[in-house]
Amino acid sequence: MSNKVADSISREEFFYGHKACAGCGGSLAVRAALKVLGQNAVSVLPAGCMSAVGFNFPQLCFSNNSIISTFAGTASMLTGVEAGLRAKGYKDFTAVGFAGDGGTADIGIQALSGAIDRNDNIIYICYDNEAYMNTGIQKSGLTPFGAKTTTTPAGANIHGNIRPKKNMFEIAAAHDIPYAATASVGYIADFIAKVQKASQIKGTKYIHVIAPCPTGWGIAPDETVNIAREVVDCGLWYLAEYENGEFTLNHKPKEFTDVESYLKKQGRFKHLSDEDIRIINESRDRKWEHINKTFGYKNSL
Amino acid sequence: MSNKVADSISREEFFYGHKACAGCGGSLAVRAALKVLGQNAVSVLPAGCMSAVGFNFPQLCFSNNSIISTFAGTASMLTGVEAGLRAKGYKDFTAVGFAGDGGTADIGIQALSGAIDRNDNIIYICYDNEAYMNTGIQKSGLTPFGAKTTTTPAGANIHGNIRPKKNMFEIAAAHDIPYAATASVGYIADFIAKVQKASQIKGTKYIHVIAPCPTGWGIAPDETVNIAREVVDCGLWYLAEYENGEFTLNHKPKEFTDVESYLKKQGRFKHLSDEDIRIINESRDRKWEHINKTFGYKNSL
Amino acid sequence: MRPHIREKKSFTFTEVPENTSFEAGYLTTVNSGWRSIRPVIDTAKCVGCEQCYLYCPDGVIAIKDGKAVIDYDFCKGCGICAKICKIGAIGMEAERK
């Protein structure tokens, strides 16, 4: 029995022996992307779970050339690596960044925005686990409304995070980037195809992949993939691309699964009131209204 | 003879005696905005021309409470000022930032993005003179394609800046900000109306105003207002708003004036070849295709 | 009141503030020395439409008794007002020579 997706990527493992929690969605994203890009990928990872679990001398878990950047410096280091290798005469390589949501949407956005503006020839992958996980689950700009984190505690007075999630995908698109995409580790073939596509485009590419964190989300380790599917199926996340100035939706669930059921599976949302859930449902519907109005459609699943 | 616009704003001057070059568009923008916001405006200005020319002890040119922030810190200081004043019990004030294009689109974008994400109750005004002027006309992320600056020299090999202008307005909009707008000091009534509107909306407001710099653009000081009109008239800039998730165009030139004539008036574009100008024309047309497709229309001039 | 030039211009050791906070709008130097040309209002022509007032980057134009007047202490002679005035009520003249 042959698997087309598996055959399309390297059989080698490039992210191996790492110390991520069992069932970590971020490590799945990094692993899969590197199997697409192969041994001439040069990975840049800022401070965050993936670098913390992968680079403890002498336990070094990347088989390809890889380097940790400062927390704010993923994109600027990518720029330097790409320019440096080019200046040295190398042609056949891919400079790829893997940054968390905090490292991307908060402290790293200056450098990311600058790299897109220069149209540097890099791939920037944000593995989004929706909080600062490496430091113990603090709210980031990509923490969704209602989520309990250690800096947005849920109590009688405040029900967790009061702000919606920043839309990094559309922000990247507003830079008129050559290619941007959203993905989820729950739909790994779609993610793999997007990394593949990105690797063939010149200029800056941004891929935003939802990567559940069992530790931070309060789910069992074996639920990572299921929950990563469910967030798409219930419509709180969507799979899409931006290319040549156009948005394309890649997957239109026939009917959304129940948002409440998605939320209540997770420790971080346990406290939500009916009112909170109504707000979340409404904002989902508003988002999809916008998507349906302005996005094209091309199924990729 | 009474002037409705003049009557709608304060008769007081809040930015006076400053050392900006004669005919400086940035100072006109700051002056006009403060006359809208009045004496309870608290201005935050990062490093840049407007702070450099306004705050040399003991020559202090703001009549309202005003403070210089670090270059990267306009928005974060605004956040602190707003939170601090609120914590102290003040209610009737407006925290407003005036940052240059470099201070906004490059080094300041992290803090700006963070403030929008928190939806802090502030107005952020980017006066865009299309380069780092205070340090002597270096390329910023908002320098337009083709412009000669001191770090994008125009010579036989490279014709000035090779990258298009970052679209800060759409980037702010992609954050789903409550209110964003573009303006030009050439159409001061429109700008004033937008500042007025922003002052009545709660949450983060972003206004991007083109403010020609005679020194950096290579024009006579008395040409500032004319050129600020012409950039709109020839379609290289547009007047628009973003509100409630919708884009609205505020001014649709019946026919664009000649782009080449706009460019060739300015020292920074003198060197442009026909081919360069063709590229600029094309990108204008593409932009307007997008605008016509996705923006609503409501004339404000 | 419009900001104006102050008498006290220099500060001794003890007068220098302890922190970086000082009276807003405190002016110790004028800008008249920047001008090589100066705008002159033809009050006969001026209709007080306030366009020049709105567009002056230095805010040095006011309307008094329906006519534009200029604070020459701070006018830099940029000439914007002259170009803005559609009816040509402002002329630019050489400063002195």
Place this chain on the structure above:
Amino acid sequence: MRPHIREKKSFTFTEVPENTSFEAGYLTTVNSGWRSIRPVIDTAKCVGCEQCYLYCPDGVIAIKDGKAVIDYDFCKGCGICAKICKIGAIGMEAERK
């Protein structure tokens, strides 16, 4: 070759690198101690569809002779593979006690 555990695990003063650069993929500790449950492949059932291989966050599954095999040195026992395998060819068993 799949990354593997190395013999040399500790580094003396002179062996510590002069800079922060070292051989990629150098592994000195295993992750087997993390497991309290372990995935076990029922080779009779496994059809080699490679879904488990694609979704294992640790990349410890390979397909050999059409069947999934697990590198127990580095498997953490998360159980994702067991849930992914639609035909139930993977069971989770208690590690030891």
Place this chain on the structure above:
Amino acid sequence: MIEILWLGRGGQGAFTAAKLLGAAYTIGADEKYALAFPSFGPERRGAPVRAFTKLDSKPVVDRSQTEKADYIVILDDTLYSPNLRSLLREGGRIVVNSKSAIDGALTFNAEGIAAEHKLPTVNTVMLGLLVGLSGAVSADNAADAIKGYMPTKIQERNIAALRRAAQEVSE
């Protein structure tokens, strides 16, 4: 000084036990001092972790990890290894949560006790065992520590389990 080394996996509450012991020891006592701390590091959920409690009649100033412990308390028998003996002071003891006997260690079916009290983790049970075995703190003080430092709704069950375990070894 009495030093206790706790072994568990991230999430099993070994450090909570270490902390409760320190709190219990110092409750209401003036000349009793304690330090408690986890092993510091980038360990993730699932990885083995350590925690430490140091109890003394004068302020504890050595903040480094215990090198010779009076008790090693192991919350999960997969973490037991004979090498641990090298970390034991003379006369020290190893206490393991295990259903089967282990040579050179005291084993208890802590999971059984925890299950009886509907607890998902064995940490307070192991604390109870230690309390009973060492006598370093009274079961009452340990119960007070639970009251002071655990969420209200799980206090009762944990206290009951702790007392039950302490009794188990004093019997």
Place this chain on the structure above:
Amino acid sequence: MIEILWLGRGGQGAFTAAKLLGAAYTIGADEKYALAFPSFGPERRGAPVRAFTKLDSKPVVDRSQTEKADYIVILDDTLYSPNLRSLLREGGRIVVNSKSAIDGALTFNAEGIAAEHKLPTVNTVMLGLLVGLSGAVSADNAADAIKGYMPTKIQERNIAALRRAAQEVSE
């Protein structure tokens, strides 16, 4: 040491003149040293600016602004003020671009000469005047400096204006 203070407005090229003078002075000479620098600061176009040239037979180590000048060269007569005399060394001279005479200063219609040579600024004309008056550098060296430091297409006109001005005062 000879010290020259240049006064102009931003954009009039006072500093360029200061620099050209320094370059001219040191051309091909081993025992001649010069410093040239603008007044530093946030001055904007239109604001009055200063520039300085210091010429000496040994390395110039004092990098501070001239407090007593041998020559004060003023590119725009609106910048002249009698107070400037306090910045003049004994026997020093003030040279002003002006159509009318100024008490205590040498005035020249530099604009006229500049216009003759189709130059938008008077800086090289004023340099020529200084060259002629001071004899600190030869007109040839000053011309060479223009060749070395000005864009090719404006060199000729500037050299001609400079020579013309230098001649004007030697006559």
Place this chain on the structure above:
Amino acid sequence: MKKFLSGNEAFAEGIRLARPQVISAYPITPQTIVVERLSEMVEDGSLTAEYVHVESEHSALSCAIGASAAGARAFTATSSQGLLYMAECLYYAAGGRFPIVMMNADRSTALPWNIYGDQRDSLSQLDSGWIQAYAENAQEALDLALMSYRIAEDKRVSTPYMANLDGFVLTHTYETVDIPTREQADSFLPPYETDNRIDFENPRNMAFSAGPDTNYIFKYKEQEGVLAARKVISETEAAFARTFGRQYTGLTENYLTDDVDYIIVTLGSIAGLCRETADKLRGQGVKAGVVRIRYMRPFPNDEIADVLRNAKAYAVLEKDISFGNEGTVFTNVNSALKKAGAAVNGSNYIGGLGGRNISAADIENIYTDIANGATGVNFIGIGGEDNV
């Protein structure tokens, strides 16, 4: 009330009692617990403050400066990379004389990456114009949190205050801490009043430029402010003792230094083990003593010289190295002695880098070493590999 708390938690309790009005929070190990606890206090209402989730440390301090400029009491906390990332704002806050309080969890700085406690982060920012205090234990951490605002906001001082806690060994280590009551705290620490703020009656221009003619005067006054803290710290400690019954000892804390031959000068949480070792050596007839530096800025020049000048030898034990020279504390201590004309022999021990343990044996070795006339810069754990 006594509680069993970590250094971070104790500090957060102190801050709660100090009633900051604006808190800007950004996570970094090993500081994060502080801002986590504060977020809980704000949620449960035991602290009324604007809690701002900023997007970086530069923004954290920039926001705190803005809040302080608004006249509010501001707090933030950081560590290591975060402290370096906000470096520009450190100088900014100090030069503007904004009495912000910041907790820094002392941690190693990259490269190599390392989350453990050494003091290279804060010691590298000694020149920034901040008061720098180093706590030894959780109780002192809490007490510094309370005293910090009173010292920083004193009109004579008007200087931001950085309280340093050793990463993990102090921040994450639980011990018994006495928490004052709200009433006591309020009686000790008055609300923040200043004219260095936005004022709608009397508008201000703030954080301006000052050219060569006045700039040095601002800098001189800044220096005066930090130096004035010497006096204000001792006044504040006296008032603290009156209210809370715990007496601190100013810029340094001496142990067995009255009749002493060999002194270890150190700072932070390792001091306890040094004292215990000194006790042990005293038992063996060696006249050992300890000087714990509590404040690195203002620097206790006289305090140190007065004690060290009569010893036979001293060692500076620090978790820091200024590459291309020696430990920064050693440099500062040496300068104090040089100025005092004290010729006593000294040497430098660099330990604890990247969290390496400093053991009782290491400390005993230091005493033995200096008794034997050791000099120079020594890295604990490295011997004979090369000349340093």
Place this chain on the structure above:
Amino acid sequence: MKKFLSGNEAFAEGIRLARPQVISAYPITPQTIVVERLSEMVEDGSLTAEYVHVESEHSALSCAIGASAAGARAFTATSSQGLLYMAECLYYAAGGRFPIVMMNADRSTALPWNIYGDQRDSLSQLDSGWIQAYAENAQEALDLALMSYRIAEDKRVSTPYMANLDGFVLTHTYETVDIPTREQADSFLPPYETDNRIDFENPRNMAFSAGPDTNYIFKYKEQEGVLAARKVISETEAAFARTFGRQYTGLTENYLTDDVDYIIVTLGSIAGLCRETADKLRGQGVKAGVVRIRYMRPFPNDEIADVLRNAKAYAVLEKDISFGNEGTVFTNVNSALKKAGAAVNGSNYIGGLGGRNISAADIENIYTDIANGATGVNFIGIGGEDNV
């Protein structure tokens, strides 16, 4: 070829000759001219390099680190606020042993804002692990640019190099400069070869973490690298003299110090005026001398102590103050003397803050002062207002 150039332009010429492969550029006064000139060289083809318009200084150095990690020769330049904004990356580059060269235009740091030259910016980053050189004039600036890469890239050193030029008085001041030929430069400076880089044959993991067990070894080696620069600087200067005929003098430059009573220790462009003043005083029978510190890191402990120990008194004249203590150079010099057991009397003169002029008279006063036994910290221009 001789040219009349500013310090910035001279430095840019030196960098052109050094053939950097990646340049990351961000403007800040008074550094900007350097990156402007380099952009022109790249445009006109006289320099082949990737020229990156970065979005901030943090990105400038982060980009340079990335380029260096790719094995490329990298250059950037900054000043003041920019240096502080990239502080995190300074430590990062040094810890990773990336031999990047950066020019810093020494400038005051906010608050208050001020664009003029003092040395508080670079001196505040002494602990960062960078070699720090201070040029006196434009010729030395150009020569440092050329030597810098050879020193930094030497295998024994592998340390980033910061060349400091006094803002305006050096960066913007024109003087005659001798520009070497391309051939000479190429013969002096070989291309950069390293194994501290991305390598597709031999993949590397870089910029990793190191725990308590090895971290201090990395730090020790980092310290060794900076210290090794002592030897490599002198070797490089010897080779430089052979190729270009100009001989430099290592970490310090002494003037009239053979038979000397009163010495001013200083750094940067003020040294010339100090020497001229010493000459004048010698003419009056006063045995005055000057020690110019050329490198603050590695710090010339022995060089300074050897010269100062025989003097009657010394003054350290610096454009810097470490608030709450004294000038940092003074502290370092004092430590050197303390270690050497040199009891000579010293005092500290803080001048030039925020660009305030230091005049010949000021310098003469310093000599008079120390001859009269002055001590302590003195701010030039401030007297008797308060105790410092």
